[in-house]
Amino acid sequence: MMHEDEFLRVPITMDLTFRYAAGRYFTHFFREIKDNKRILGVRCAKCRKVYLPPRPFCGECHSRMEDWIEVGPEGTLVGFTVVYFSFHDASLGGVRPTPFGAGLIQLDGADTSLNHYLGESNVANLRIGMRVRPIFKEKREGNISDILYFEVLG
Amino acid sequence: MGRSVAIVGTGQTVHRSRRDDVSMMELVREAATSALADAEMRASDIDAVILANMELFEGRALPEMWCAMGAGALYKHTLKIATGGTSGTSGAIAGFHHVASGLFDTAMVIGFEKQSDGQTTAGMALTDPMWDRHVASAAIGNFAVSISQYLAARDVDERHSAMVAVKARRNACNNPCAHLQMPDLTVEDVLASPYLAYPIHRLEMCPTTDGACAVIFACEGKAEKLCSRPAWVRAAVTRHDLPYLGDLKDRLLTMRTLRDAARKAYEIVGIREPIKELDVAEIYEPVTYAELAWYECLGFCKEGDAWRLIEDGLTQMDGVLPVNPSGGVLSTNPIGASGTIRTAEAALQIHGKGGRRQVPDVNLALVTGYGVYSWSDVMILSSSKG
Numbered sequence: 001m002m003h004e005d006e007f008l009r010v011p012i013t014m015d016l017t018f019r020y021a022a023g024r025y026f027t028h029f030f031r032e033i034k035d036n037k038r039i040l041g042v043r044c045a046k047c048r049k050v051y052l053p054p055r056p057f058c059g060e061c062h063s064r065m066e067d068w069i070e071v072g073p074e075g076t077l078v079g080f081t082v083v084y085f086s087f088h089d090a091s092l093g094g095v096r097p098t099p100f101g102a103g104l105i106q107l108d109g110a111d112t113s114l115n116h117y118l119g120e121s122n123v124a125n126l127r128i129g130m131r132v133r134p135i136f137k138e139k140r141e142g143n144i145s146d147i148l149y150f151e152v153l154g
Numbered sequence: 155m156g157r158s159v160a161i162v163g164t165g166q167t168v169h170r171s172r173r174d175d176v177s178m179m180e181l182v183r184e185a186a187t188s189a190l191a192d193a194e195m196r197a198s199d200i201d202a203v204i205l206a207n208m209e210l211f212e213g214r215a216l217p218e219m220w221c222a223m224g225a226g227a228l229y230k231h232t233l234k235i236a237t238g239g240t241s242g243t244s245g246a247i248a249g250f251h252h253v254a255s256g257l258f259d260t261a262m263v264i265g266f267e268k269q270s271d272g273q274t275t276a277g278m279a280l281t282d283p284m285w286d287r288h289v290a291s292a293a294i295g296n297f298a299v300s301i302s303q304y305l306a307a308r309d310v311d312e313r314h315s316a317m318v319a320v321k322a323r324r325n326a327c328n329n330p331c332a333h334l335q336m337p338d339l340t341v342e343d344v345l346a347s348p349y350l351a352y353p354i355h356r357l358e359m360c361p362t363t364d365g366a367c368a369v370i371f372a373c374e375g376k377a378e379k380l381c382s383r384p385a386w387v388r389a390a391v392t393r394h395d396l397p398y399l400g401d402l403k404d405r406l407l408t409m410r411t412l413r414d415a416a417r418k419a420y421e422i423v424g425i426r427e428p429i430k431e432l433d434v435a436e437i438y439e440p441v442t443y444a445e446l447a448w449y450e451c452l453g454f455c456k457e458g459d460a461w462r463l464i465e466d467g468l469t470q471m472d473g474v475l476p477v478n479p480s481g482g483v484l485s486t487n488p489i490g491a492s493g494t495i496r497t498a499e500a501a502l503q504i505h506g507k508g509g510r511r512q513v514p515d516v517n518l519a520l521v522t523g524y525g526v527y528s529w530s531d532v533m534i535l536s537s538s539k540g
């Protein structure tokens with residue numbers, strides 16, 4: 001019988017690039033953030049729900065959505081965490097530095113919320129209901145990371 | 155509704171954090187062989203094979219090709235199901251549908267995951283690259299955010315959560331296949347373990363596990379001959395929801411997929427008071443707080459009263475409704491198999507083969523699956539065909 005430690009493992013490390021098509025809705029959404037620091041949602045004409053991220057159809061009532069509406073930039077923290085475990089970063093590869101604050105932000109005027117970084121990583125300074133505002137990148141590229149994080153206003 | 159269908163055999167591997175002694179295919183074979191032995195069947199008696207696995211966690215494409223030989227699936231109707239955490243229960247539901255349809259008399263469902271081969275936390279963070287992948291922190295991160303909402307809305311404190319962890323790891327000691335068996339674990343130990351992501355301590359989260367589980371379904375007419383006490387599938391319901399975490403308002407509190415799946419399943423079987431009528435439940439609880447939230451969604455208690463169930467011991471082995479005698483996902487989590495294990499463990503209780511984890515006189519057993527942010531599966535198994 002072989003002992004548990006005697007079995008071999010074959011390590012493989014990959015460095016790969018993926019290219020995801022943004023499509024019409026995300027392209028418009030990212031362009032507005034990049035060029036004008038404006039965050040846009042879409043409203044369902046039938047159920048009046050304002051969706052973030054924007055998408056062409058309402059999942060609830062299947063209506064086509066064409067009604068673009070500016071939301072935020074400020075919003076309310078509706079859920080939060082501070083992450084201590086070093087996760088693999090599925091955007092950049094490698095291990096993400098910890099600790100960091102993250103949460104769900106409901107931007108003013110939107111009915112859904114946005115999952116993003118917080119500028120605060122001390123649990124004692126975070127609570128549901130706090131007001132937050134986005135801090136934009138200086139040189140924006142047209143993706144969600146053009147918002148660096150949300151600053152907690154109190 | 156098609157033909158009546160029952161589970162006539164189950165088999166599991168020994169589940170551990172690393173099974174370096176077997177390849178993925180060998181792991182699958184171990185579960186399949188065990189289920190066939192349990193049902194006293196041969197591989198040639200199986201008409202259809204359903205495999206359940208999340209291949210991007212291992213980074214190994216086409217597991218159905220690598221594993222078909224081990225599953226005894228060559229020259230047979232074979233499909234793969236990959237729906238995140240629900241893979242194992244969705245696979246079981248697919249196996250049930252295959253036999254209920256009348257097209258196949260028997261089907262074997264095998265859920266498996268070899269988490270130690272790959273990068274599950276990275277795999278789980280492969281969410282929409284347009285939206286929240288940059289901040290995604292696997293199940294731990296998204297549950298942590300949802301639990302902050304749950305804690306703000308409910309009279310639950312972290313001791314109740316820790317009690318769920320202790321129940322799971324102690325129950326696991328009665329299950330020879332279980333990964334985390336911790337007979338001496340205390341509430342204090344759980345709360346002293348480091349935070350993974352506030353408010354989740356390490357011992358409040360499920361482990362990563364290598365393991366596989368197989369379940370054999372047979373049609374009426376055959377099932378009674380193969381098994382002295384078949385576990386009849388009385389209801390099987392799946393529900394999905396909107397795609398983004400932020401689409402789901404107060405996710406753990408509302409969890410409309412699980413609520414609706416349970417409502418529908420209870421309606422099919424005619425269950426009005428689940429905590430009184432069900433004899434055992436095997437529910438998919440990736441984190442302690444999920445178990446508490448699911449108690450409410452499954453109608454085990456009034457809204458906001460989940461903490462009373464755990465505090466009063468109602469879901470312990472000797473309680474009115476034992477929840478997860480196996481130790482649950484909190485003790486054993488080979489993801490593609492985790493839902494299949496719930497199904498197998500519920501069937502095992504009806505078969506009367508639970509050994510030290512057997513609940514006396516089980517006639518009605520509940521199974522749930524959970525996947526991604528809010529996908530839900532619910533199955534109800536019964537000793538009676540209905």
